[in-house]
Amino acid sequence: MERENLYKMEKFDTLIIGGGAAGLMAAVKAAESGQNVAIAEKNHSLGEKILISGKGRCNFTNAEPDLNAFIAKYGENGKFLYSAFSKLSPHDTVGFFRRIGVESVEERGKRIFPASGGAQKVLDALIMQCKKFNVKIMRSTPVKALKVKNSKIQCVITESDEYSADKYIIATGGKSYPKTGSTGDGYLFAQQAGHTITKLFPALVPVRTKETWVKLASGCNLRNIRINVILDGKKIDERFGEMEFTNFGVSGPIVMDLSSHVPDWLEGDKELQFSLDLKPTLSHEILTERIKRDIQKFWDKRRFFGLVRSLVPSQMMNLILELSDIPEDKPVEYISDEEISELADLLKDIRMNINGLWSFNNAVVTRGGVSLKEIDPATMKSKICDNLYFAGEILDLNGPSGGFNLQICWSTGYVAGSRS
């Protein structure tokens, strides 16, 4: 009782924990409809993650016109989003941002970016809208706990104060890139309120390999290559596009995309391999012929390393020389047909054993979160706690890169902020 007297208890219609993409969208929507809204944000600044999204350009949604195809990007859990997307679709999102001063452009892969000003423009527009509708923004205000009684939030507790509201929205993000403020606090709050958190994994994250030779090509960015995914000796998936070698494994768009499935594939001690095909448009036979032609062209003048240089990017040379049994200084005229065939095999199948993912520190998003079974998809309202709502990455939803993850935040934030 004594402790309570020290607190100033402020009361709002809606109190939002977390001032990221989802929290800001919820705040704008709630405040525009006349509610008295506050955001409690633990950082001094809002939207740190928005600012680094899309390498500072903020790929804020995707122009995929087919709603079913869009939703399919989120896998099984995607169907939870039908209702939210019916209230704020990706197309509506572009309209929403235009209304608050952010024009957009469409780029490769239907990715939508602000036409100018990058991520800062998106963040500034949201903050401006909050200010216009008198949202109380409480910076450097980490929420420590929720006070829950009879399946109802009584108030949120910060270091020095308590705040109460008719409605609380948890929009604290996931666990990925914790330096932006998303340290997973919201999962604890959700648990305090009686919610289940599904298993959490880093997603859209570089992948680790058992092989240490990957570091020989570290930093090498490859375009137009294919990765075949091999599980216990059987091909189960493939991706075509861009990848990169790192010191500990592989990264880049197609690897990040595959990373979301890696925990499932590795479950039960299975053997998971990525097979890199550097020449996916050439059959083994055509590639062999091409290598032979190259050898003929430089007959007498070249050694094996020179041949390799003509076949792969320079940053890949050391790795190919390491993996091939042919001595690097062997004159090309002495390379046998069998060796040429083995080289073609290697260029079309560089095998890597995958043994895990990088940590949450390097993950673009978190896979897993507050169980969707416990949330009403039409309102984002908890089915367990009377006055509690959720929005954004804290939910058990994640998508591939291309603007799909921020779209979760915009749509669920919009719905959570709406009157219901």
Ligand SMILES: Cc1cc2nc3c(=O)[nH]c(=O)nc-3n(C[C@H](O)[C@H](O)[C@H](O)COP(=O)(O)OP(=O)(O)OC[C@H]3O[C@@H](n4cnc5c(N)ncnc54)[C@H](O)[C@@H]3O)c2cc1C
């Ligand atoms: C490097 C990078 C690039 C990305 N690029 C893209 C992209 O181009 N397109 C795309 O669609 N997605 C992208 N994403 C993913 C996307 O940015 C996130 O999914 C999205 O920003 C999550 O928003 P959120 O509001 O749910 O959570 P967050 O942005 O994590 O916001 C949560 C907020 O809550 C605050 N908070 C946490 N705990 C507390 C507490 N106890 N009290 C008070 N406040 C608290 C945090 O400080 C933070 O400000 C990228 C992510 C990363 C890391």
